Amino acid sequence: MSAASTRTILICSGKGGVGKTTLTANLGIALAKQGMRTAVLDADFGLRNLDLLLGLENRIVYTAQEVLAGTCRLEQALVKHKQEPNLALLPAGNPRMLEWLTPEDMQKIVAMVSASYDYVLIDAPAGIEGGFKNAMAAAREAIVVTTPEVSAVRDADRVIGLLNSNGIQPIQLVLNRVRPKMMANQEMLAVNDVTDILALPLLGLVLEDEQVIVSTNRGEPLTLHGTSSPAARAYTNVARRLRGEDVPLIDPAKEGRGLRAKLGRLMTKKLF
Template sequence: MGRVIVITSGKGGVGKTTTTANIGMALAQRNRKVVVVDADFGLRNLDLLLGLENRVVYTAVDVLSGQCRLEQALVKDKRRGNLVLLPAAQNRTKDSVNPAQMRQLISALAKVFDYVLVDSPAGIEMGFQNAIAAATEAIVVTTPEISAVRDADRVIGLLEANNIKKSGLIINRIRPKMVAVNDMMSVDDVTEILAIPLLGVVPDDEKVIVSTNKGEPLVLSGTPTQAGTAFENIARRLDGEKVEFLDLTVKDDLLSKIKNFFTKSI
């Protein structure tokens, strides 16, 4: 049986789908058999981030309604054959699927794949309930902002209430320079508040937007990027390896502080 991991956050726009795409791809690069499941019915995006949007024919809803077999709906990645996508329906709402159906679908996938990564929609309503229905583990994505942390906290409470005991935290879009001048919460600040084990830290990186534009997850690009390395490290940790966290502290010499003072006061 493969591991079923839901990627969730509560708040929208913190990087759930980017995280799913990159971790999925990074695990595939480690020769694991991976399926990424888009559970965001009605607002699917995972196909775009993986660059697979033109190859989607059937969706999870078609499988559930018996219009196609499960293997027909799975889209195989051409770059990495051991990564497949189960797309969500775009012309349905989140209420068109229920948790029992999701459990059925996911347990069939878990028999074949090493990892089933479920990309949860934002919010804590039906779509979220569907996404977590079959999961035994969770990855909670947040950013160092007050609203994202508050929503993550709410989601962590709901995961515990739904008996998902194993949760890891990813802090996305951290800006070390802002942390250094006390204008952003640090990794320690956020982990202390949320009090679940830290799985990874991803620095704010413009390359993420470039990779989304191309439909090519960062971990695939030949040139190493900060965020890409961070996602690779997360995949390795998930896979049981012990990997040090990236050192994101800004070298804080007096000169830069003085410079900072003058640029700030203008």
């Protein structure tokens, strides 16, 4: 495969803690399971965590730092996932890398990785400063992760502005940590509110799911074990849509069962 057809995708959000790294890990595993050769790149050099979510923290020998310095080959730094060998992680180097890393360095690393992978997912740091701009320089397209909260949506908007002015295309949205009950009670921004405000196509909708915490405890992304939990299904569907499959989005209003959810649906139905 030539690097020209490799899809290099920035996973970003602006705000921290909305689920960038969780999405990167789960999407990486899901794409790998669908037969795509996938590399995930931890571009959060200050506060790296992608290794931890993938359960690969004990297998890191070299990092992007040594690759750039030329003291090891790329293949030595890439950590292959044991259960899912289609997936490899390029770990972030020492936080001091932030002092000298340039956008050109990131482009160089991503170009090297692209040579032998179909998908390169770049886990961006929170914020819109240097670290984010370095990560953005290496990507062609982007997935913006946000939650239905005012602070996360505002920060996402700022990031989308930066992505637009840097010619990143397409930019798609993943709405994370949706609570159907709160949405039904109109105590949480509706899906349409967020997509209207940010004016981005929705690539995925992930319900709040306690299993995500359990999976991070173990270092085993949910998508590794099929689609038993709602979040695992959602992440797997994000991967399928990313590959061009037409998978319908879930309707949060239909998720709740029982009288309360039914009442909620009745209450939020448009009268006129």
